[in-house]
Amino acid sequence: MPSQALSSDSLSITRQTVIAQAQATALDDMDSIVATYEQRIFRFHLVSIRDRDVAQTLTQDTFVRAWSARSSFRGDCSILTWLMRIALNLVRDHTRTDRFRFWKRVSDTAVDVSDISSYVPHRDSSLESRLIASEQMTLVWQSVAELSERQRSVFLLRFLEELELSEIASITGLPISTVKTHLYRALATIRARHTASLKDSL
Numbered sequence: 001m002p003s004q005a006l007s008s009d010s011l012s013i014t015r016q017t018v019i020a021q022a023q024a025t026a027l028d029d030m031d032s033i034v035a036t037y038e039q040r041i042f043r044f045h046l047v048s049i050r051d052r053d054v055a056q057t058l059t060q061d062t063f064v065r066a067w068s069a070r071s072s073f074r075g076d077c078s079i080l081t082w083l084m085r086i087a088l089n090l091v092r093d094h095t096r097t098d099r100f101r102f103w104k105r106v107s108d109t110a111v112d113v114s115d116i117s118s119y120v121p122h123r124d125s126s127l128e129s130r131l132i133a134s135e136q137m138t139l140v141w142q143s144v145a146e147l148s149e150r151q152r153s154v155f156l157l158r159f160l161e162e163l164e165l166s167e168i169a170s171i172t173g174l175p176i177s178t179v180k181t182h183l184y185r186a187l188a189t190i191r192a193r194h195t196a197s198l199k200d201s202l
Contacts, residue, residue: 027066027067027070027073027079028070030063030066030067030070033063033066033079033083034063037079037080037083038059038063040080040161041059041062041063041083041084041087042055042056042059043160043161044084044087044091044156044157044160044161045058045059045062045087045090045091047141047144047156047160048091048152048153048156049091049094049095050145054094058087058090058091058094059087061090062083062086062087062090063083065086065090066082066083066086069086077167077170078167080163081163081167081170081171084157084161084163084167084171085170085171085172088153088157088171088172091153092149095149139193139194140190140194142193143189143190143193143194144156144186144190146189146193147186147189147190148182150172150174150182151182151183151185151186151189152186153172154168154172154174154179154182154183154186155182155183155186155187155190157171157172158183165179165180165183
């Protein structure tokens, strides 16, 4: 017996299902996305801004923007890369609109550079090694604070977030060659200041 033609109601339901599936994105489950990436996004904002309240606000804004623009996510990069791109743009917007240079700002919620090191896990279990690493990291963060905006962003994305150069290029919108240049200059500056600090302490 030949199959009967679908009713108009069935066609309508099928069409709605197809449209819904076509509009679905990898970011529809935002609760899961937040649970997976919130700490990394917050850490990036905190180290970039050095203000907990601002970092929390920018972290929330990152996910709000991600949700609002989820239909534009094409899957040509990882979700983390896409979120970091939004986070970096928010940091740039904040630092450009702030009347005071945010690295020099003093507030009740400001994070001291020595406190930032606690957000980066130490792989060595030795207490003495962790203490030395923490002291050295404090010197590094003091140098990072004085880098140019682009050098600082590239450095943090590479060594704090451990992203590949291609991912950093995607996040910043810079050619890989330019990313390498900023990274090289950032490292050279940090090494020079770190070496000078060590010599002064002798």
